Amino acid sequence: MKHVLGFAAALLAGWLSSDAAQAGVEKLYILNCGEGVAGDISRWSPGVNEGKSMDFVDSCYLIKHSQGWFLWDTGIPDAVASMPNGLVPADPKSVTWKRPKTLASQLEQIGVKPVDIKGMAVSHTHPDHIGNVEMFPATMLYVQKAEYEWPGADNKPRFKPEHPVTLLEGDRDVFGDGSVTILSTPGHTPGHQSLLVKLPKTGEVVLSGDAVHFKTNWDNRGVPVNNVSKEQTLVSMERISGLLTKDNAQLWINHDKAQRDGQKMAPEFYE
Numbered sequence: 001m002k003h004v005l006g007f008a009a010a011l012l013a014g015w016l017s018s019d020a021a022q023a024g025v026e027k028l029y030i031l032n033c034g035e036g037v038a039g040d041i042s043r044w045s046p047g048v049n050e051g052k053s054m055d056f057v058d059s060c061y062l063i064k065h066s067q068g069w070f071l072w073d074t075g076i077p078d079a080v081a082s083m084p085n086g087l088v089p090a091d092p093k094s095v096t097w098k099r100p101k102t103l104a105s106q107l108e109q110i111g112v113k114p115v116d117i118k119g120m121a122v123s124h125t126h127p128d129h130i131g132n133v134e135m136f137p138a139t140m141l142y143v144q145k146a147e148y149e150w151p152g153a154d155n156k157p158r159f160k161p162e163h164p165v166t167l168l169e170g171d172r173d174v175f176g177d178g179s180v181t182i183l184s185t186p187g188h189t190p191g192h193q194s195l196l197v198k199l200p201k202t203g204e205v206v207l208s209g210d211a212v213h214f215k216t217n218w219d220n221r222g223v224p225v226n227n228v229s230k231e232q233t234l235v236s237m238e239r240i241s242g243l244l245t246k247d248n249a250q251l252w253i254n255h256d257k258a259q260r261d262g263q264k265m266a267p268e269f270y271e
């Protein structure tokens with residue numbers, strides 16, 4: 001009898017918790033996906049801060065939606081964690097990246113397995129954003145067609161052809177309820193994208209990708225020397241700026257260490 005009552009209580013508890021859970025985004029975790037030092041930040045804002053070095057961070061974001069887990073960006077490859085000098089760039093003005101924590105260990109700490117993540121998107125295909133895509137070989141990847149078809153070095157494909165993919169031509173409402181929207185923001189690369197997330201308590205947040213690299217770069221509308229299109233970059237920045245005003249959204253800048261130093265990191269989360 002005791003056993004039966006216990007079972008009934010468990011059923012009731014399950015029913016209550018599923019009833020109480022609201023639809024849409026429940027949690028957002030910020031994951032440490034790399035830390036680095038940029039040699040010369042005028043590379044991102046020509047003419048500003050010439051010769052000045054700056055610390056960078058690299059962020060990934062894990063979203064718990066009522067329909068499943070969604071990962072935004074995958075960061076520096078986990079293999080870099082075992083390289084004592086980190087990833088040293090060919091251009092000394094660029095960023096030397098290290099991996100103080102792996103993505104795998106942070107997911108494990110939260111209790112999420114790679115197979116639990118049903119959807120993922122990367123802002124673009126630079127190596128500090130796609131480093132761990134194949135940790136999730138069965139996860140649906142949302143990427144702009146223009147980025148997917150952009151030839152890589154030696155004309156190599158940007159992703160493994162067998163990786164499940166949804167090719168986008170513009171914005172995408174991922175869960176169909178307006179809570180997670182991929183925004184087409186080209187310019188840094190041909191198919192660059194950003195992410196608009198509606199959190200129940202925090203409110204609306206735009207995850208920048210590399211539409212902008214750090215706060216002063218945003219404030220002076222600096223266009224990095226290596227961007228594929230200056231015109232598109234400026235249009236995309238204005239688009240994001242308009243969203244921030246219209247929806248009273250926050251801009252979370254992926255590589256901005258000063259901003260991220262003030263944010264909660266996984267296993268803490270935003271609601």
Ligand SMILES: [Zn+2]
Nearest residue numbers: 124126188210
């Ligand atoms: Zn980039």
